[in-house]
Amino acid sequence: MGNNVCPFCGSDKCISRIINESYTYFECSGPNNGAYIGAYIGNTVLESDPATQRKLFNLIYEYVLNKPMCGDQNWRFFYQTDYKLNEQDEEYYVNLADIPYPSSLSEKADRVLINLYKLFPEYSDEIINAYTPFRAVFSNSEEEDNWLGFLSILCDLGYLKETNRETYKISSKGLQRIEELSRDGNTLIQGFIAMSFDKELTYIAEAIKTAIKESNYFPMIINEKEHNNQIVPEIMHEIDNSRFLVMDVTKQNFGAYYEAGYALGKGKQVIVCCKKEVFDNSESKPHFDIAQKSIVVWNDEKDLVEKLKKRIRATVK
Numbered sequence: 001m002g003n004n005v006c007p008f009c010g011s012d013k014c015i016s017r018i019i020n021e022s023y024t025y026f027e028c029s030g031p032n033n034g035a036y037i038g039a040y041i042g043n044t045v046l047e048s049d050p051a052t053q054r055k056l057f058n059l060i061y062e063y064v065l066n067k068p069m070c071g072d073q074n075w076r077f078f079y080q081t082d083y084k085l086n087e088q089d090e091e092y093y094v095n096l097a098d099i100p101y102p103s104s105l106s107e108k109a110d111r112v113l114i115n116l117y118k119l120f121p122e123y124s125d126e127i128i129n130a131y132t133p134f135r136a137v138f139s140n141s142e143e144e145d146n147w148l149g150f151l152s153i154l155c156d157l158g159y160l161k162e163t164n165r166e167t168y169k170i171s172s173k174g175l176q177r178i179e180e181l182s183r184d185g186n187t188l189i190q191g192f193i194a195m196s197f198d199k200e201l202t203y204i205a206e207a208i209k210t211a212i213k214e215s216n217y218f219p220m221i222i223n224e225k226e227h228n229n230q231i232v233p234e235i236m237h238e239i240d241n242s243r244f245l246v247m248d249v250t251k252q253n254f255g256a257y258y259e260a261g262y263a264l265g266k267g268k269q270v271i272v273c274c275k276k277e278v279f280d281n282s283e284s285k286p287h288f289d290i291a292q293k294s295i296v297v298w299n300d301e302k303d304l305v306e307k308l309k310k311r312i313r314a315t316v317k
């Protein structure tokens with residue numbers, strides 16, 4: 001056990017374990033929407049000078065946001081300027097020296113904006129200091145002032161708006177910028193979730209979000225209050241901006257069918273999911289229009305995550 005500063009949240013309370021002379025293992029449940037993160041951090045990172053270490057921690061954090069960690073991936077981050085990863089290296093080795101640190105203000109602004117969007121993907125999300133997302137903004141110091149300062153620069157650029165004292169939201173200009181950036185290289189990075197918004201179905205939404213995140217896409221779900229069972233321009237816009245759509249029909253929902261139809265019309269991949277006990281019941285069986293489509297039939301949340309990840313891998317190009 002050590003009391004190294006956690007590379008993910010900056011706290012010294014998170015678990016760290018020295019594995020060998022090369023790596024220390026960190027376990028953090030602080031940032032990243034409360035999702036658990038575990039990763040091996042090389043001593044080449046931990047023993048670098050404080051300024052370099054902060055930069056490397058920021059890069060690690062950004063990497064985690066891009067490729068959400070599953071417990072079994074065992075990512076190993078190290079820093080070696082004279083070393084290029086080669087074929088013999090395991091796929092989870094990451095040489096931080098290969099990842100460019102943002103050099104100009106505009107590059108930094110773009111990357112920070114994307115990072116914040118990944119941390120706070122929903123319209124209703126407010127960017128707050130709840131789980132120290134300062135690493136996502138490439139903050140040069142652990143001081144709160146520093147990252148809040150950068151957020152106010154993003155406000156000046158029009159990407160964020162201050163909704164309250166020290167709370168922010170991504171502005172429509174910010175969302176447009178994210179869209180431009182995510183279209184670079186023709187890669188849409190979002191997966192849209194269409195389903196009923198019943199409170200008791202939250203666990204389904206969470207499982208779908210997890211599967212989408214772990215497939216390296218951003219889950220997009222639009223809150224009920226903005227939804228109201230009709231397809232509004234905002235929803236169309238978000239579907240346009242998505243690579244694929246996941247619909248769960250465990251509970252029938254008119255809006256979800258409409259959204260899926262819209263997505264199909266736009267040539268998007270639509271993945272339909274349904275809980276097994278509902279699917280097996282002839283009375284509650286999903287609507288006939290989608291009955292021929294091969295449906296992901298799931299038993300429980302864990303099963304849903306695993307099957308959906310497989311389906312996304314197999315069908316989303």
Ligand SMILES: [Zn+2]
Nearest residue numbers: 006009014028
């Ligand atoms: Zn932590």
